Amino acid sequence: MAVKLITSLLYFAIVFYLGWKGWKETKNAGDYMLAGRSVNPFVMAMSYGATFISTSAIIGFGGVAAMFGMSLLWLAFLNIFVGIFLAMVFLGKRTRRMGLVLNCHTFPELLGKRYNSRFIQGFSGGIIFFFIPVYAAAVLTGICRMTEVSLGLPYEWMLIGITAILSLYVITGGMKAVMYTDAFQGTIMVAMMVFLLGYTYYLLGGVVPAHETLTSMADLVPEKLQKGGILGWTQGTQTGSPLWLVIYTTIVYGVGIGVLAQPQLAVRFMTVSSDRELNRAVLYGSVFILLTIGIVYVVGSLSNAIFFKEFGKISIQMAGGNLDKIVPVFIEKIMPPWFSAMFLLAMFAAAMSTLSSQFHIGGTSLAHDVSRNIVRAKNNMSVPSINQLGIVVTIIATLVWAWLLPPSIVARATAFFFGLSGATFLPAYVFGLYWKGMTKTGAKISIVGGFTVSMLWMLFIHKKEAAAIGLCKALFSKVTLVADAAPGSTMFLLQWVDPNVVALPISIALAVGVSLVSRSLAKDHIQLCWQNCS
Template identity: 25%
Template structure:
């Protein structure tokens, strides 16, 4: 027990120290929210990767989908690396940095307002972000606190409150750079930790071959006629697996806290290096987490009523096979993953609501210092809301995250992607995506017609389809506005902005 406590104390001390160190670089809105658009490749890549993966993936998703799909769940991690990281950086990285800098946009709602010449888009999208990032944050607290309860025997409620306080301290004090530097520090811990955990889980069953052999003999209730379903190439439910891959991979393209990382890129080298680092990071972290979760059936036993509590699978698995020192490593691993995600959620939500809703509607002449103060206050408010939802024992981690990702990416994916590339996108096309993205996920929440992950994936696909369909039959934006918008790609630096960023940020 002493070793675990010591490791946690050291981790907390380093985290807070980084926040205090970055305090002097968080005095204005640009620095607090964007890090001065001067963030290097390693920090940007790790900020992207650690914001992507948290206790939601390691505890909730790895447990539930490892149980449902077996070894095939590893495809989710591969999809996260190739689609959610590699393609996202290649397709969106440079263009996002160029156009948001051209508009001087610090948030996604402000980008929508300026790109589509409609201030109401900023107002509505800022409210959507604030509302639907809360359940995602709650799911992170829930997953993290469940592991803390297992490791230390501390009441779940105190775990949630303690972690929330720590998040609030270093984000409110240090802003984006504190979060980004902590992401770099925490990312290296995550890489080493996941490798040790996967090896230990396999060794607990006699090694990889023996564990795979045992898993192949476990029957799956949904397909009793399929022998070895949990070790098959696409698992017992290929379509369900595809839905999860789409939700967790394509979703990053429309999530404000993920896209925000591209706003801060320093130069062209940062894009090239960041693409490689974030892809490899995702492959190790996501691939390792889902692969580990596949062996949950060898450790977890359902209750007498046969009910499986998915959020308990990974904590029980780790509690059974890891010695105290490695449980301490796991706690640091999950803390690292979760704290980085929470910080990006808090900053994205509070900055958006301050700049795009409060300042945009109520206090248009808000001074810079007041803006920073308001963002910090809303950081605390957002954390409190998340904690209250996390304390509800009936809320499943995967359901909370799926609702959040589905509603946000289902609303913003099409408008953001087409906004970067297609001159023909109209504001009514954007509104249509907002309506369907929220509508599909909220209707499924109130009157379920499919799994939350499938509803989220469906809303993203609909967003990509409905934006161009509505845009083709609705009034276009003015030619002058379109010409001004896309002129940023033709600025010479000395090569066209279509091909490179400035070597030195202004």
């Protein structure tokens, strides 16, 4: 315990120093929101990766990998190919150029100025502000569960303590403090994950024996999972089964594609000074993703073999049925004692890097995109003060959500926000960068339509959310609108199809269709958007 406390204090001392450094270098609104547009490519890539990969990925999705197996490696592939390569090469460069030409500081402002629409900026900022606390709460829950198991401290204490620590440097230091601390935290994460993988294979006698052992344990997959379609932790899932739909529509597709429209990631493209920095960041970012979530998905699956070898139980049994505790329990009971202390720091790093970015983007969306003009008009506040107030509100909302969310929620809450962002923003964002024919009306209808369809599907069709929220039950006296369909039928299986699978295609169709029949944007505005962007 003493070692953990000492290393934790040292870690926080470095974090506070970097936060102080960011505060000292923050002189204006551009510094606060975009780090002065002059960030080193390594710092940008590590900040991007550390923001992308949080405790929701390591703790939450690591637990999901322990339940579903190696199928989650498809998500790791999409995270690298889509989330890093496609995002930085095909979206990052144009985002950076357009943000510079239009003098944008936030993702909603980029959309609003691209389409010359205050409604788009305000509506997009409102969606981000209202829903990113749910994602942030999932990340906060992940690190608090880790410290609960590792340090034996009450979960509620950790919620308040970690939130207070983050607040100190995010509110004062702005984007520079966030990115400096992200780069440091990302480096810690990589080192710990590499050791974790090597030691796991060592305990199982090597790479091949480890996978052979896990393959032979297919009969130990819980009966409920087998009925849902799981064939084994290495064998995959029966195509078309309910759990196949959960894995490939909610987890792989929803998160893997939704990353392209994550506002807290897109804004980082505007923090570098040239396209060359983005090209260099692709390599750093790809290696980072491979060495973090690629590893944790493998280790999560293999934890079943190690737990069964040591205790005669599989992972979900060792964690008392709570997916969010599988990785923490594995670290505490299987890994060397010294590693437990270091991994705790890595989880602090993963959580704090993502949370700081979430608080920052949520606060600036509220302050800069939704209510900035009203607040300034009434109170004559400075831009940094308005943004700081927005961040405070976001932090409070996150803390409330983290207090209320049920167990085993980390991965599901993350997938929800990724899917919602993809359906709402992705068509307007991508077409806005690449298609001159995309109109203001098309963007409005696409954003509102994608958001609406996603929410309706979640409330009335998708079983996980519909059952938890209970609105469909209250209005129609059944859990989902398709609950009465014949078991095994297409209608019945819709309960396991993620909202993004339906909402994103509809959003794309609305963007294209409405743009083709509506009046084009003013010629001079289009010319401004494309100046130096292609």
